Amino acid sequence: MDGWEVVIGLEVHAELATATKLFSGARNEFGGEPNTNVDPVSLGLPGSLPVLNEKAVELAIRVGLALNCSVQASEFARKNYFYPDMPKDFQISQFDQPINGEGWLELPDGRRIGIERAHLEEDTGKSTHVGGGGRIHEASYSLVDYNRAGVPLIEIVGKPDLRSGEDARAYVSELRSILVAIGASDGKMEEGSMRVDCNVSVRPVGEDELGTRCEVKNINSLRSLGRAVTYESRRQVDLITSGQKVDQQTRHWNEEDGRTHTLRSKEEAFDYRYFPEPDLVPVAPSAEWIDEIRAAMPLLPGERRKRLAGEAGIQPAAAALTVERGLDDLALAAMDLGADPERVLVHVENNLADGQGALTADAFSALVAMETGGVLTATQAKTVLADLVDSGGDPAAVAATHGFEAMDTSELEGLVDGLIAENPDDWEAFVGGDEGERKKKSGFFVGQIMKATRGQADGRVVNEILERLADGV
Amino acid sequence: MSALSLAASVRSGERSARGIVEEHLAAIADGEGEIHAFNLVTTDAALERADRVDAVVAQGGDPGPLAGVPVALKDNMCTRGVPTTCGSLILDGWRPPYDATVVERLDAAGAVIIGKTNMDEFAMGSSTENSAFGPTLNPRDTTRVPGGSSGGSAAAVAAGFTPLSLGSDTGGSIRQPAALCGVVGVKPTYGAVSRYGLVAFASSLDQIGPFARNVADAALLLEAVAGHDPLDSTSIPVSAPDLLGVLDRGVEGLRVGIIEEISGSGPTGLEGFAPDVQSRLAEAAEALAAAGAVVEKASVPSTVFGLSAYYVIAPAEASSNLARFDGVRFGLRVDAENTVDMNAATRTAGFGDEVKRRIMLGTYALSAGYYDAYYGKSQKVRTLIVEDFARAYQSFDLLLSPTAPTTAFPIGEKVDDPMLMYLNDVCTIPSNLAGHPAMSVPFGVGDDGLPVGVQVLAPANGEPSMFRAAAVLEAAAGGSAGSRHDS
Numbered sequence: 001m002d003g004w005e006v007v008i009g010l011e012v013h014a015e016l017a018t019a020t021k022l023f024s025g026a027r028n029e030f031g032g033e034p035n036t037n038v039d040p041v042s043l044g045l046p047g048s049l050p051v052l053n054e055k056a057v058e059l060a061i062r063v064g065l066a067l068n069c070s071v072q073a074s075e076f077a078r079k080n081y082f083y084p085d086m087p088k089d090f091q092i093s094q095f096d097q098p099i100n101g102e103g104w105l106e107l108p109d110g111r112r113i114g115i116e117r118a119h120l121e122e123d124t125g126k127s128t129h130v131g132g133g134g135r136i137h138e139a140s141y142s143l144v145d146y147n148r149a150g151v152p153l154i155e156i157v158g159k160p161d162l163r164s165g166e167d168a169r170a171y172v173s174e175l176r177s178i179l180v181a182i183g184a185s186d187g188k189m190e191e192g193s194m195r196v197d198c199n200v201s202v203r204p205v206g207e208d209e210l211g212t213r214c215e216v217k218n219i220n221s222l223r224s225l226g227r228a229v230t231y232e233s234r235r236q237v238d239l240i241t242s243g244q245k246v247d248q249q250t251r252h253w254n255e256e257d258g259r260t261h262t263l264r265s266k267e268e269a270f271d272y273r274y275f276p277e278p279d280l281v282p283v284a285p286s287a288e289w290i291d292e293i294r295a296a297m298p299l300l301p302g303e304r305r306k307r308l309a310g311e312a313g314i315q316p317a318a319a320a321l322t323v324e325r326g327l328d329d330l331a332l333a334a335m336d337l338g339a340d341p342e343r344v345l346v347h348v349e350n351n352l353a354d355g356q357g358a359l360t361a362d363a364f365s366a367l368v369a370m371e372t373g374g375v376l377t378a379t380q381a382k383t384v385l386a387d388l389v390d391s392g393g394d395p396a397a398v399a400a401t402h403g404f405e406a407m408d409t410s411e412l413e414g415l416v417d418g419l420i421a422e423n424p425d426d427w428e429a430f431v432g433g434d435e436g437e438r439k440k441k442s443g444f445f446v447g448q449i450m451k452a453t454r455g456q457a458d459g460r461v462v463n464e465i466l467e468r469l470a471d472g473v
Numbered sequence: 474m475s476a477l478s479l480a481a482s483v484r485s486g487e488r489s490a491r492g493i494v495e496e497h498l499a500a501i502a503d504g505e506g507e508i509h510a511f512n513l514v515t516t517d518a519a520l521e522r523a524d525r526v527d528a529v530v531a532q533g534g535d536p537g538p539l540a541g542v543p544v545a546l547k548d549n550m551c552t553r554g555v556p557t558t559c560g561s562l563i564l565d566g567w568r569p570p571y572d573a574t575v576v577e578r579l580d581a582a583g584a585v586i587i588g589k590t591n592m593d594e595f596a597m598g599s600s601t602e603n604s605a606f607g608p609t610l611n612p613r614d615t616t617r618v619p620g621g622s623s624g625g626s627a628a629a630v631a632a633g634f635t636p637l638s639l640g641s642d643t644g645g646s647i648r649q650p651a652a653l654c655g656v657v658g659v660k661p662t663y664g665a666v667s668r669y670g671l672v673a674f675a676s677s678l679d680q681i682g683p684f685a686r687n688v689a690d691a692a693l694l695l696e697a698v699a700g701h702d703p704l705d706s707t708s709i710p711v712s713a714p715d716l717l718g719v720l721d722r723g724v725e726g727l728r729v730g731i732i733e734e735i736s737g738s739g740p741t742g743l744e745g746f747a748p749d750v751q752s753r754l755a756e757a758a759e760a761l762a763a764a765g766a767v768v769e770k771a772s773v774p775s776t777v778f779g780l781s782a783y784y785v786i787a788p789a790e791a792s793s794n795l796a797r798f799d800g801v802r803f804g805l806r807v808d809a810e811n812t813v814d815m816n817a818a819t820r821t822a823g824f825g826d827e828v829k830r831r832i833m834l835g836t837y838a839l840s841a842g843y844y845d846a847y848y849g850k851s852q853k854v855r856t857l858i859v860e861d862f863a864r865a866y867q868s869f870d871l872l873l874s875p876t877a878p879t880t881a882f883p884i885g886e887k888v889d890d891p892m893l894m895y896l897n898d899v900c901t902i903p904s905n906l907a908g909h910p911a912m913s914v915p916f917g918v919g920d921d922g923l924p925v926g927v928q929v930l931a932p933a934n935g936e937p938s939m940f941r942a943a944a945v946l947e948a949a950a951g952g953s954a955g956s957r958h959d960s
Contacts, residue, residue: 040571044797046564047573047671078793080839084812089796142812144801248931273839275848278677278790280706396825 023050044087069103114159490541537581563823573670590625620650645901652926730771792835
């Protein structure tokens with residue numbers, strides 16, 4: 001792949017977290033008994049008419065604002081094609097006048113990825129093919145569940161600004177965090193409430209023209225996204241380097257064989273015959289309404305990363321995990337109470353993967369203070385922290401129940417002296433070694449002391465003693 | 474007897490709803506075999522409903538302004554549990570699980586639904602010859618068509634089977650059959666009557682409206698079904714207009730313009746208007762002038778392009794609206810090896826020629842590469858028509874034209890020539906494109922002794938003045954349109 005650049009643009013569909021469907025009062029709910037969340041409108045019965053769900057528009061505007069899009073007057077259009085799980089045999093979508101125009105999303109590393117548009121549309125039902133291994137062509141019959149038909153979707157069309165599978169994953173991951181943070185969607189890829197179609201093309205490094213793209217569908221996880229991009233870009237490079245050309249196609253990612261397969265060629269592409277939906281009136285959100293929605297928006301993940309990074313004196317990207325776990329408020333509160341930022345973030349990243357539980361900011365900052373003050377070793381602090389998460393309480397009291405007390409430095413010096421006497425070669429190596437060797441040997445000595453004290457010693461203090469003794473030689 | 478007096482007699486306890494319904498069922502039993510106005514007469518349900526209305530009166534209650542009055546529904550309006558066919562084989566066996574809004578409103582007004590009337594398949598036609606269940610005949614002359622597409626609803630009223638009926642009008646489908654059958658027919662302002670539960674032909678043009686044997690009855694029925702409906706996003710957010718209260722106000726001082734381009738009188742106008750129809754129009758204009766209106770010639774130049782624009786826009790919307798008839802969820806299914814073949818086999822067997830013709834026209838007009846030249850251009854024409862009307866209504870309160878170029882034509886005469894058939898709607902289509910109200914009032918007969926209709930057009934929400942002019946025309950023409958069973 002040397003000498004080739006991969007160009008990726010993603011189309012992400014996310015189900016909006018409304019109580020009812022986009023155009024009717026049927027419930028928007030995942031996992032009900034088939035065909036129970038339906039009504040004449042979501043079944044597309046003759047004579048039924050759509051009525052727009054205002055909450056869906058509000059959520060769409062939130063998405064637009066979060067993605068720095070221009071929120072604009074819009075209208076709905078019909079996208080016409082026959083498919084059994086689409087009740088009306090057309091989908092109500094938006095075409096040349098989407099509710100959200102151009103915008104951008106900032107990745108944790110600071111790069112901005114362009115957004116082409118983010119528009120509203122309705123979801124389809126779901127087909128189940130019975131017999132023939134569940135494949136449509138061999139099936140003896142198909143069943144259709146219309147519970148999902150008419151569920152509101154926001155389709156977020158990204159510009160071809162991504163350059164690798166990693167980029168694509170980072171983009172989708174950030175987008176998901178944003179959608180969840182603003183309450184627009186639950187972002188669950190595994191339940192299909194967030195779906196990713198991936199446009200991939202390749203071109204020689206330095207080339208400005210885009211190569212012929214293929215759209216890859218059926219990507220059901222972040223992991224598949226990375227794999228599909230890797231496979232598809234490699235396939236295209238192989239075609240070109242062997243003298244063939246890439247055909248514009250829609251391709252299907254197969255999770256089992258790890259390949260993409262032709263779904264349809266450009267010639268077989270549908271002519272959707274878009275035209276303005278005559279059963280709906282245009283949607284022109286007022287400036288007042290948009291301002292109201294903007295005022296009620298929570299801080300976005302990117303803003304939270306910058307806030308935490310500023311407080312902790314680190315790069316925003318280094319704050320990503322803490323924000324992703326939703327523990328930035330806890331971390332900031334603990335820092336406000338005087339806790340050492342570095343220790344706070346180490347604990348959040350290493351020891352709070354399952355959330356803060358019963359841990360309060362007060363207890364957290366007190367614990368970190370004990371640790372930095374040498375009252376508790378890192379190992380002991382971790383043990384106490386786990387208890388605080390489980391059942392709360394005061395860190396000093398919890399430490400006492402474990403019998404954790406700081407070891408006297410002179411007692412430690414005695415132990416270190418004894419250890420040096422027992423291991424003269426290791427000591428020689430420590431004193432005379434280069435930086436790498438010294439580090440290795442310090443690890444050995446600290447480990448031995450920890451073993452001898454059953455974890456009660458403070459590793460940092462042991463290191464200080466070793467350094468002092470070595471300098472004194 | 475008028476619907477107004479029938480309702481009054483039921484509300485006062487003078488007559489029973491059951492008696493009225495039985496009388497009309499008897500008229501149907503007598504004449505329906507010849508006319509074929511109905512696809513379904515809901516005898517049992519109508520009698521049960523009449524008994525409930527009578528029970529309300531017996532308990533001292535008021536069943537509503539349409540108490541005990543029979544109303545027939547064009548068979549494209551959904552009725553819960555009752556077959557709704559749209560005159561098509563493709564809806565074979567389908568019973569809607571819900572009532573159209575107009576059905577609920579009729580129920581609330583005390584009306585008795587007496588049956589579902591025959592129509593051109595999916596409201597596509599001007600003669601009711603395109604029904605899968607055979608044609609409806611014109612009660613005035615059974616060798617003639619009743620017009621269409623709401624021919625069954627017009628014929629049922631003209632034949633005295635029911636005092637009132639509802640039709641739908643996409644390009645003239647209420648007004649043209651009203652004219653050909655000699656009854657009153659109204660297409661209200663777009664959005665005045667809810668379309669929820671009306672099986673769509675062309676959504677931006679479709680509008681439900683009343684048929685009656687006199688202007689006041691038409692006003693009574695329109696008042697009962699009009700008014701905002703949250704289930705229809707294109708419904709106007711206002712309540713039903715007061716029409717009965719203004720009917721006797723006359724036309725003194727109203728400015729009325731005769732549209733030259735669609736009345737056969739202007740130099741740039743369309744041709745094909747029968748001389749007797751033109752004469753009746755001139756007499757109608759004189760009658761309005763005699764009643765104090767200021768009547769002049771008016772020009773609405775782009776109305777001559779209405780037909781062409783209509784035959785792009787309406788089929789385009791229809792091609793999409795009718796996609797859902799695919800054999801998957803309801804109605805006819807013709808089995809095949811796979812889903813795509815099943816869709817095709819079902820639609821091939823279920824749709825008639827005219828419906829297929831329009832689906833193909835509309836699909837073509839919306840196709841990539843043709844959209845701008847057809848659909849896009851037609852929308853521009855539509856805008857021109859709206860602008861032309863707006864200009865005309867700066868000088869006039871109402872406009873006037875014939876409803877149809879000729880009186881009722883013989884069955885079979887135009888059915889094999891779609892273009893000739895389409896020309897029947899030149900006068901009525903512009904109002905649908907503009908979204909304006911218009912109504913047909915019987916005004917004398919042609920040389921063949923068959924009814925002639927005069928069309929009164931008004932700007933959006935101009936129903937009150939439109940009905941005032943209609944009442945004046947009705948009086949001048951010699952009162953309420955007769956029916957064979959009225960004499």
